[in-house]
Amino acid sequence: MTSAFGAHFFRHEFGRLVALLTRRVGVQHLELVEDAVQAALLSAVESWTAAEVPENPSAWLYRVAHNHFVGELRQRARRAELNEEQAPIRPASDEPPATFLAGEVEDSLLRMLFICCDESIPIESQLVLALKTLCGFDVAEIAQRLFTSEGNVYKRLGRARNRLRETHFLANELTTELLASRLPAVQAIVYTLFTEGHLSSHAEDAIRRELCDEARRLTSILAVHPVAATPETFALLALMHLHSARMSARRDGSGGLLLLEEQDRSLFDQHELARGLSWLARSATGAAFSRFHAEAGIAAEHCLAPSFAETRWQRIVECYELLDRLAPSPIHTLNRALAVAECRGPSAGLAVLDGLEPPSWLSGSYLWSAVLADLHRRCGNTELASRYRDSAVQLAPSPMIAASLWRRLSAGVGS
């Protein structure tokens, strides 16, 4: 028998079970819940391989996890009695439910996501907590995906957990008002998750892509839930699908990065593209125009253009202008400069950047130098072009990017 499960069954089951059980017993027991779910999955590995897989694997896992949890809580209560300490709170019910109501799983996942986005938790801790509880990655796997140390992940997780321990509310006490007020934070976290995966400046591309898949999965849950199904959420989901549509076309055969104009547009994933456009259409309701609308609009233009030259650059310039107004950032201005250069020429592009004092995080990044090198090269300012090119290549975060930059920025400049 080969595995009848999806590629991420255990990881996703972990997220579902943690969410369901936490909702039942309260977020103050989160760590105990995670241990119980871990134990249940491990029992599954043993007994499903020795015997047959049960008819309803999720229900089986829930029952085993629930029993583990209750057993552990009893043991703690007994120990606390012996030490004359205050006994820990017992769960409301000792009996696991036989079935779940329609939508209960999605509802629990959604609530868990909103719990992770408590505004008193720093955003980088929110992200780690979501990856741990909802996506089922362990500390080492999170560290690997966020390019940070395991110690750092532990620290962030600890901060989030301490905060949650102070919040003695049951997950079902999240009111509709609280959910609505936290929605922007939730959107920000799934957006960050997606961006982390989409920045393919690193060699470990496949595992980074999992972050994009997870972000899309969580956003899909938002998009069908009454509290979170807003035009902004639809635009966010559209943006993710549209970026995913172009993902495989961004690499050459040996894993190197391809520039937009070198990409083979026949490789765009038509299925992802169609889903992206359909969410984009649904996002165009109501009066709200968010930064996600602007970004999805830009992504859609790139996906739909038959070629680089035939891209509707004017439309993209407009989207960047809107984006810069809604969420001002020099990185948006930088992108706008490139789009302006395409429709009105490289010197018009440089003019956009005139007077822009890049903050140190931007001037120290290869992007800033690369854009200036490119625009100066196209204006014929060879000396400035080669200086910015050298600095861009030096700042490139991976050999792949360095090679791609050198190829692009050396044309007509000389080494």
Next chain:
Amino acid sequence: MPKYLCLQRSLPGRDSNVDKPSPAQMQGMYEKFNAWREKFQNNLVDLGGRLGASRLALPDPVPDGPFVEVKELVGGYMVVSASDLNEAVEVARQCPGLMRPGSGVEVIEIRSPG
């Protein structure tokens, strides 16, 4: 074909405390185990299981005492059939659940009369 009893034993002096596997790693374990089971389906007579607490039964009644606790030494068992001891060892060696840091498998021939 002759049958062999495989006993999973913890190796003395080696730490058998392996890290808790992550869900993704568990999925890997699950898939590897199934692949192994498929590959050796003709050899696997009884997949056995884990062994728990034990008590030594002797011909004479004895008081409870600190007898050898088998569970500390033998973690699990299974029965395989193979043409010879070497083949049986190979089946056990390739079993992903049995071979772990800190544990090994003892393979014993089950003699049949005749």
